[in-house]
Amino acid sequence: xxxxxxxxxxxxxxxxxxxxxxxxxxxxxxxxxxxxxxxxxxxxxxxxxxxxxxxxxxxxxxxxxxxxxxxxxxxxxxxxxxxxxxxxxxxxxxxxxxxxxxxxxxxxxxxxxxxxxxxxxxxxxxxxxxxxxxxxxxxxxxxxxxxxxxxxxxxxxxxxxxxxxxxxxxxxxxxxxxxxxxxxxxxxxxxxxxxxxxxxxxxxxxxxxxxxxxxxxxxxxxxxxxxxxxxxxxxxxxxxxxxxxxxxxxxxxxxxxxxxxxxxxxxxxxxxxxxxxxxxxxxxxxxxxxxxxxxxxxxxxxxxxxxxxxxxxxxx
Numbered sequence: 001x002x003x004x005x006x007x008x009x010x011x012x013x014x015x016x017x018x019x020x021x022x023x024x025x026x027x028x029x030x031x032x033x034x035x036x037x038x039x040x041x042x043x044x045x046x047x048x049x050x051x052x053x054x055x056x057x058x059x060x061x062x063x064x065x066x067x068x069x070x071x072x073x074x075x076x077x078x079x080x081x082x083x084x085x086x087x088x089x090x091x092x093x094x095x096x097x098x099x100x101x102x103x104x105x106x107x108x109x110x111x112x113x114x115x116x117x118x119x120x121x122x123x124x125x126x127x128x129x130x131x132x133x134x135x136x137x138x139x140x141x142x143x144x145x146x147x148x149x150x151x152x153x154x155x156x157x158x159x160x161x162x163x164x165x166x167x168x169x170x171x172x173x174x175x176x177x178x179x180x181x182x183x184x185x186x187x188x189x190x191x192x193x194x195x196x197x198x199x200x201x202x203x204x205x206x207x208x209x210x211x212x213x214x215x216x217x218x219x220x221x222x223x224x225x226x227x228x229x230x231x232x233x234x235x236x237x238x239x240x241x242x243x244x245x246x247x248x249x250x251x252x253x254x255x256x257x258x259x260x261x262x263x264x265x266x267x268x269x270x271x272x273x274x275x276x277x278x279x280x281x282x283x284x285x286x287x288x289x290x291x292x293x294x295x296x297x298x299x300x301x302x303x304x305x306x307x308x309x310x311x312x313x314x315x316x
Contacts, residue, residue, distance in 0.1 A: 005065045012058040018044060019052035021062045035072030041065055083118045087145065087290050092154045092283055094119060094132070095147050097292050100269035104137040104146070119148055135159055136233060141251065144171070144274025145292050149282075157282035162233060168278030171228040171238060172217075172294055174271035174301060175247040176259045179224040183215040186241040190234050197254070198236045200244055210234040212241045218302070223250065223262065225302065238272065250301075264304055267297045 006025045014021055022033050022042060036042055037052045043063045044056060056062060066072065083102045088095040096119060098104070103114040119132040132148045133155035147167075149155035161167055188200035189207035201207050211231035218225040224247065228238055239255045242248055248256025250271040265271060278289040294302075 003065050004068050005063065007061060007063045010056050010058055010060045010062060015057045016055065017052070018042065018049060018054040018056050018062060021056060022052075022064055025062065025064055026066075031074060032072055034074035036064060036066055038075040039072045041072065081118055081122065083113065083115055086122075087292070088288070091150065093147055093149050093158070093281075094123070095145060095277065095288075095290050098138055098143055098146055098274075100141050100143040100267075100295065100297075103140050105134055115146070116148075123150060136162055137235075138274055139236065139239070139270070139272075141268070141270040142272045142274065143269070143292075143295050145277040145290055146274070147277065147279060154282050158279070161279055161282070165231055166280065168276060168289070169230040169233065169274065170276035171230070172273045172275045172298065173226045173228055173238065173242065174250050174265070174298060175224050175226060175242055176250060176256065176262065177222065177224065177247050178219050179214075179216055179226065179245075179247050181216070183213070186210075186212045186214070186245065188241065188244075190237065190240060198234070198240045200240065208232075208234050210237045210241065212238060214242075239270075264301060269297060271298055271301065273298060 008021060008025050010021055014024070019033050019037065022036065023030070026033065026036070028036070034052055037050050040048055040050065041064055042049045043065075044054065045061050082099060084096040084098050086094065087097050096115070098115055103111055105116045106112075106114050116132055116134055123130050123132055130150040133150070133152055135147050135149055135155055135158040138144060138146055147158060149158055188210055189203045190198050190210045191201035191204070191207045192198055209232060213229040213231060215227045216224060217227050230237065236255070239249055239252050243252070243255035248260040250260055250262050250265040251267060252260045252270050252272075273292070273295055275292050275294065276290070278287065280286065281288055
């Protein structure tokens, strides 16, 4: 079918939103008019106009070129959610960058707007037969990369990878004090108190082996930036190991007490960020690797003049 071209010169009384002029020209529904703008069918004074709210004035020429028998569907709006950003997505899994202050899953208190709920809501918009399935977690005040599956079968395959310690997980952490060893491995068994706090204890039936590798990235006058690689992923593992080392994560009073406070760390979040995640795609076996930039709170702390590393102490 030939395209239909309609043109109108905006009259003084029509000045305002461009979509109102297009509606007068075409007599189409609001949804189809949005589709015309999204599909490049509207021009103002000879220039493409993709904004239906564009302001036109008296004398402007509005042209619409379209097939009246074709349904021009508006594009889906981009997803905007303060709890997470999408890093990667396919039909089987989703890599998200979680914001600090967001629970991964609800507790017994039934919190709302957790990461699980928000990602499930996102997935339901495009795949009604899919939902978000938890594979691993980050603590509420920790930001960074997480993988979520869209089906239980994919989740099971990913969880199996984590059990075999295959995924690469690297965290950036600012800890209290100057860590003297350039690199080390912390290996303990973690137990759980009645209040759910974790602590290192002798090996027993009710403890879990926890292995944390760390490397000093930058020493400052009263704090240290570390790269932390997880060999195991026990609950609160990094926080417990670093606190017991005498260098708790800044902003973690639960395990670090007063030592975790710092005059220049004024955020309510912890200075802990899951910056690298590497795994195998559960269906294709293809290696996947993702990086998340340091959040603003950590970057700002590192930029402050009184946290500049001394030349003989900085690694890079």
